[in-house]
Amino acid sequence: MKQNISVKIAGREFGLSIESEKEERIRAAVARINEEIDSLKFDYRGVDDAEILRIVLLSEEKRLVDLETESSEEHEKMLRSLETLDTELGEYLLSR
Numbered sequence: 001m002k003q004n005i006s007v008k009i010a011g012r013e014f015g016l017s018i019e020s021e022k023e024e025r026i027r028a029a030v031a032r033i034n035e036e037i038d039s040l041k042f043d044y045r046g047v048d049d050a051e052i053l054r055i056v057l058l059s060e061e062k063r064l065v066d067l068e069t070e071s072s073e074e075h076e077k078m079l080r081s082l083e084t085l086d087t088e089l090g091e092y093l094l095s096r
């Protein structure tokens with residue numbers, strides 16, 4: 001069931017229509033974004049909000065790419081392990 005919520009990012013309020021079970025994750029994401037914005041505003045005094053948001057977007061996308069790469073590498077590693085296990089099991093069964 002969808003529900004309407006309101007979130008604030010960089011001082012601007014947005015209305016969203018989301019599945020109820022996603023609210024906690026959405027609010028956690030908003031909190032993370034706002035923390036990053038606050039941190040960058042301190043480090044980059046005088047830089048406007050649009051530039052800060054671009055830096056946050058780049059940072060989050062890089063983190064997402066890193067996670068996807070790690071996931072892909074783990075997937076490949078698991079497949080190789082399963083293939084090795086399958087080969088060893090096949091050899092074992094043939095030797096019996």
